């Protein structure tokens with residue numbers, strides 16, 4: 001098994017990070033004249049905590065993980081990008097992802113001039129560890145998996161994920177943006193046994209705070225230290241940190257919304273089932289449903305005319321004639337179903 005220092009880009013390994021005023025002194029003091037802030041305009045006159053300590057303390061309780069295992073970013077998209085920048089040499093290394101899956105892994109790779117090898121999911125969008133392992137090579141630094149997967153909604157088989165972790169020598173990122181909606185627990189419980197595992201979560205989905213841009217990566221303290229070293233010093237704004245703490249203090253409210261969304265998911269599935277032009281509803285462990293219809297493009301255009309916007313996934317591989325429908329409020333779901341029931345064939 002490769003050591004982390006053998007996987008990292010040499011320039012990142014040797015990088016001496018920027019040290020901000022708030023890195024050099026954090027703690028209690030009465031006069032702060034160290035960061036060139038305008039002293040007026042409270043409460044946002046001051047730079048935020050670059051290491052988001054208070055937020056990490058709360059997440060640490062919530063996730064039952066020590067703070068050194070937690071990275072906080074400007075959305076989980078930041079962690080997706082930072083991992084590539086930390087490990088993949090432009091023009092040389094590559095990443096392996098699945099298809100269909102979340103599009104940001106490939107885009108982040110392309111921005112960094114890193115090749116992205118896409119492995120098709122097998123029947124019913126299942127993960128084959130062998131297919132992934134066969135696609136990896138000497139230059140593969142990261143495998144990105146998404147579970148529950150977007151846009152298909154299913155969980156990837158845990159044993160297959162463990163097989164990738166066991167036999168692939170690089171970093172395995174498991175994106176759990178939708179894990180709170182799923183019937184099985186997070187992979188964070190495997191972090192101690194798998195030092196090359198990175199688990200991504202976000203406040204954008206179940207926690208209902210997509211607007212503040214706050215994502216999390218959970219990984220070994222060595223990996224977290226690397227992400228912290230290369231992130232922008234003040235990557236998470238003060239309002240975002242404050243609002244995140246507020247959201248995370250209302251766990252019961254989140255659980256209530258979650259059960260409402262899951263109930264609505266079942267009701268929406270049942271209603272879709274009755275529509276003659278619905279060919280298949282893929283089982284979902286997330287807050288959206290992938291549905292195969294007779295004519296996705298026409299159905300999508302019709303819904304837009306009705307001012308109901310879903311995601312047309314027709315052009316995505318293995319998703320021909322599929323629409324991805326987010327579960328909304330009961331009223332919104334009702335509007336969608338009513339519009340579909342009134343659609344002329």
Ligand SMILES: *Cc1c(COP(=O)(O)O)cnc(C)c1O
Pocket residue numbers: 074075076077078102146150175177201202203204205210213214215
């Ligand atoms: C929505 C989503 C995210 C969330 O990204 P943020 O940058 O945290 O908003 C991450 N991964 C997947 C697969 C998603 O669908």
